[in-house]
Amino acid sequence: MSATIDFIIDDKEIQGRPGQTILEAAQQNGIYIPRLCYREGLVPHGSCRICTVLVNGRPQSACTQPIAPGMIVENDTEKMNGLRRNIIDMLFVEGNHFCMFCEKSGNCELQALAYRLGITAPKYPYMFPKRDVDATHPDIFIDRNRCILCGRCVRASRDVDGKHIFEFVGRGPHKRVEVNAEANLADTDISMTDEAVEACPVGALLKKRVGYAVPIGQRLYDHKPIGSDIESGVAPASSR
Amino acid sequence: MAKPKIATTSLAGCFGCHMSLLDIDDRILKLIELVDFDKSPIDDIKEFTGRCTVGLIEGGCANEENVKVLQDFRRHCDILISVGDCAINGGIPALRNTIPIKECLEEAYLNGPTVHNPSGKIPGDPEIPLMLDRVYPCHEVVKIDYHLPGCPPPADTIWEALVALLSDKPIELPYELVKYD
Amino acid sequence: MSENLGAAVKEICRAHGHDRTRLMDIVRAVQEQFGCVSGEAMELIAKAVSVHRVEVDSVVSFYAFLSDRPKGKVVIRVCDDIINRMHGADRVAQAFADELGIEVGQTTPDGTITLEYTPCIGMCDQAPAALVNDVVVTDLHRTTARQIVQELRRHLDPRRLVRKLGDGNNAHELVQAMVVNNIRKPGPVIFSPVNRGEAIKKALAMSPVEVIRAVKTSRLRGRGGAGFPTGMKWEFTRGAPGTKRCVICNADEGEPGTFKDRVILTERPDRVFAGMTIAGYAIGADEGILYLRGEYAYLRAFLEDVLQKRRDENLLGNKICGKEDFNFDIRIQMGAGAYICGEETALISSCEGLRGDPKNRPPFPAQKGYLEHPTVVNNVETLGCVTKILEDGPATFNEYGSEGSSGTKLLSISGDCRSPGVFEVPFGITLNEVLRLAGAGDAYAVQVGGPSGQMVSRDEFGRSICYDDLATGGSLMVFGLDRNVLEIADAFLDFFIEESCGYCTPCRVGNVLLKERLGKILAGKGEPSDLKYLQELGETVKLMSRCGLGQTSANPILTTLKNFRSVYDALVKEATDGLQPSFDIHAAMSESEKITGRKSVHFLA
Ligand SMILES: Cc1cc2nc3c(=O)[nH]c(=O)nc-3n(C[C@H](O)[C@H](O)[C@H](O)COP(=O)(O)O)c2cc1C
Ligand code: SF4
């Protein structure tokens, strides 16, 4: 097997290693492909579809698609970013995202992607679903109003923490994240140090009493768009 | 030529967005040079005196009066801007959107811990505008031309947008001026 | 009850070897015995098969036929797909509801009977139809619905509802169904008589590679919808590294308007099982699975019996027909009400005892499928063709059909036509010819390929049914002049919304949004800009979705926008006053007006 694979992203010639996904190889070359359900260290999920790129003209999720020699990838194009904007809009109207009082605001990956893609208001009507908050646990809470069903908590708890505290139940529009107990988060063995708690990209799964600690102006995405670290080579191999 | 006119209103909002508008500090003087204010809480003009170039809307539509005012704005303004998260997505008032209106009114007028209401009835006084079944973002009620998110949007955001519009330029806000909180 | 439950769950799990990959069978068995899989049952199952409780919940909550809350001893599921509704399914459901004194979606107060709607149960040719537990009742009208309830109240035994048996094997003692086959046009491939064992013996006389070559020479392509060349699929699977391989026959037949696999399984099961066995020999598999949709449970005992006969004749089992080293057997995996499980990777998830979520590709099933083994998934009809190819040779098969599409195709035709049923036609036949056969010469529109296919208008009836033109898994729904194609599209969106697995954003959210905007247009509140909105949203769902469901779920919108534009144009109107036509102030105030007992001062009714 050859040591490198040559392919093209947006007219740029890229080299990757066998076994890498498009997203990983791009990142290593300082190219940011927007992502939400992907998180370094977890098995790719392929569910948010934000990372969709055109591979030889066909849509594929960059977080799951392995690179192949000679493939031509379209990523940062008007068309793909327009489609991504639509997905972000969908996630905003699907849940109840009240950024003004969310502890995650400024550090939220969903919000940051909306900023990066220049969204001022979603083009779709808000659904205002009725969803539950589970604040039974002394240290951690889950606010399903903000859950985007990315499955990062599910995978982190299962594969990193070895606990399997979260899982999806229901299907289609009724799908939601559920905990491994008769009813409440308090009845699970989740703990503050679990990777699952760190893994949530939005304000759905949070630690209590630490919200708003970082002042406005110093939060992750206050000044620079999400992905800037990758693009400037600060984070060649990882980004969260 | 007469100066273009601006109108502003606060629907189901907290006046925070108006505060942010005032937060443009001394640029307000420049603004007065550029425009005249028509119907607005800033000059306390209660009814439109004529056609306006720009209408700034704070707050969403929570009751019949909000809808009436918003429709009035649409009729009188060339350009309507939803200013702030409440206008764009209902904001904090929209937290009630998942609760049936009956429960909301009962909590407000009958069951709430601080309620003193010897009549034991939900008031039907015409002075109190009828609540809508939920809080509606402004663009679901009338057509809105631009959205300036934020709770409130920074003063600079409002300023930049107004200056662009008044000089017939596209609104191009830098990264740091589009925020949802 | 609890003690009961504990013992029963223990026994069920033991019978399935405490194997977590058999979770579907386990929860189905618990559901059957206790009317639900309660939280308590989930806990017990989780312990017995060493998974987490929430994993069991995740499976149970996925499938429409499983429930965590108790349902009646008898569950009546009225099929509400568009064809059934055209034939009065709503009136039938109302009659059931009235007679039961409940609404659709409820259970009688005594806990005996539940009434629900369910998507297409594969009986569009004898609609309206319903499932009463596993028993199919067809050609319903209001009177029969009432009678059914009255009878059920007496004995709660759905089997006794069947008075008149259907034709062919529907009358078999192990089927005993009132279902009829409606084979309107038998053809030379699928419906030709089967000589049990012939094809297998011919295959075993060749090497596996030669068998694959024969299938390739026949140019057989998949009949399940995607049309992938079957020989090539087998070759990939055979060539993939692995110690064990698997053949799965996809009998999920969930695409509304399709019912031809039901008829094949009823009349030519041996042809299908032989095809599976041949596939097993060709790719080197020793395990076969027939994934049978829950709606077809009434065929299960019959099919098990056919399998047993085949074992008895050494057409299954060890050293099949005396061939050293060729061991192959087939088990039936029941589904439980999920259209998405027809998608091959979702089907594999379901066979593994998981939610029916599709899997990420790559790896493809041919590389890593069922339990990570290289796996072939083929449609019922495809496997039926295989048997014929081995019987008569690929050259004969090639004589049927057209240039790029060899063989015959089974069409399930329903809707506004005089002869609904199954037609075996050569590929290349025009839509016009097909419509004439079915007595639908005056059709206005035809939905080709089910909701995920396309709505074709009259000017295009000259097109032909084949892979290069109108490709279809076999569903043809015929609509007459008095039908509204947008209402039909709306019904299809309902179907996709409920049947989406919910895994990925565009499909989970986008279909709901498509329906909202189509509803606005249907309500007469649409504007020309809404058509652009629908087009762009539809394309987003199509391009960005993860699997075939989401990649086709916008088709009802996209193909009607293309082929029936004038219907939309007639409904939309530019609003010039700057107001949103969809905002209804009176609806928004009506609750408040009721509560406060006064009318609006600003908006007079
Ligand atoms: C949502 C969805 C549902 C499907 N349902 C079926 C089905 O019910 N039966 C079937 O044979 N194929 C179905 N398919 C196609 C299968 O994924 C797969 O392509 C097929 O079973 C392969 O068999 P074939 O090559 O013999 O056609 C479905 C695909 C999708 C995306
Ligand atoms: S709780 Fe957070 S991590 Fe878990 S699925 Fe929801 S958004 Fe993703």
Ligand code: SF4
């Ligand atoms: S397209 Fe629909 S059915 Fe397919 S994975 Fe996505 S949500 Fe599930």
Ligand code: FES
């Ligand atoms: S990041 Fe690839 S699908 Fe979500």
